[in-house]
Amino acid sequence: MSEKPEHFIVDGKRLDGRRVDELRPIKIEIGVLGRADGSCYLEWGNNKVLAAVYGPRELHPRHRQKMTRSVVQFRYNMASFSVDERTRPGPSRRSIEISKVSREAFEPVVFTKFFPKTAIDVFVEILQAGAGTRTAGINAASLALADAGIPMRGLVSACAVGKVDGEIVLDLMKEEDNYGEADLPVAMTAGRQITLLQMDGHLTTEEFYRALELAKTGCDQVYELQRQALIEKYSKEYTTEIEDEDPAPAGEPEGDADE
Amino acid sequence: MGKRIVIPGDLLSDDIRVSGSGTYVADGAVRAALYGLLNEGERYISVIPLAGRYIPQTSDRVIGVITEVTYSNWIVDINSPYDGLLHISQYPRRIEIEQMSRYLKVGDCILTMVKDVDASMKVELTLRDKDRELRRLSDGRITAISPTKMPRVIGRSGSMIRLLKSEIGCNMFVGQNGRIWINGSEDRIDLAIEAVRYIEANAHTPGLTDRMQAFLKAKKKTRFGKTHENEEEW
Known part of the structure; x- marks a missing residue:
């Protein structure tokens, strides 16, 4: 684990050279899993996350079925190799909490009433963690849900803001997260309705509102990237060429039994 | 020119009368509920989804696989979150309950029709139709x-x-x-x-x-x- 740096911000630049209102680079791929109804692989700085959506599908156990709507289930899980020191596999206090708040970030957005008695299952696997995995997971899950054809009021975009060296900064990186003064993950729809808001550390009321404004600009940027990724998926899949792989040599008898 | 790709939340129209399938109305505007292709008609706007599960509707013709034979019902997998039920009385001819699996057994494929879907998503199937198109699929x-x-x-x-x-x-x-x-x-x-x-x-x-x-x-x-x-x- 890295040591606490003397200063987080030098000459207006952060440890990795970003400005205070700049996101880490994001890479998005949609539809990466063949067996899931919808999926998304997302890299955000050092984070690498994979989201998969299954459903709507039959919900077991039956007593958890809702007669008038679908149930959203969300599982956030960290791979044991996702951090420097191996984490114990399986659910932990932290991952259960993140699963809960992430699920609640989607429940108001998904049109559950169309699929009574079913479950919509969202799985988020953190393959590599580097600060801000819950927001990365929510962004990936949002795209996986869209990819699965689940009706939603809109996409959910998430990003974190925090305070280091007494300044409000966007999208905390590992060191800032570990040694900073505050961390504030936010998720919202494109219509700026907040579906997740947590805070760790201390902010004054004035700082909090400033941080929230910064988070909104961050979420807007994330939303643009999500939108681009979705549009690109079907622009790329256009297969114009008729692939004529291995044209059979003329005269080769090819099992036409009916002649 | 292909159809435009829209994503959930996209603003489609300010006229709520044009709201079609795959859209929803909020604050007096029509928005996309699905990720898919925009289908603009003269009097409606809908979104054609690119993915999604099959949700049964009355009079759909579907291909199902028998997964279970129960007392008076065959339970049929219709590639949907909801199982289909084929009642013994919906078999084209009268058969005895003891004989059910002689006519349709687990693993058999049938070309069937959705007779009714109720609010609790109980899907009733039938093999009875006028032109005898519905049947067990024994080849192919x-x-x-x-x-x-x-x-x-x-x-x-x-x-x-x-x-x-x-x-x-x-x-x-x-x-x-x-x-x-x-x-x-x-x-x-x-x-x-x-x-x-x-x-x-x-x-x-x-x-x-x-x-x-x-x-x-x-x-x-x-x-x-x-x-x-x-x-x-x-």
């Missing part, structure tokens, strides 16, 4: 495509399915639930499945029937080393 092969892409296998007023049937020379039935039954000689079935996969990969693009024609022509040529003109021999 079944493949599946996403139910949202199924309409493209049929084409506008059946143009695609007609093309496939006549060009490949096989019998085909496309269920609303995305399962496709194909019958004919083995190599014709193989070609039909390839054609279906081609439709699946290009379902979001326009002019599919024309390109399918070219696709089948090329396939037949490479496969049999003969030209399209000698089709009779094939």
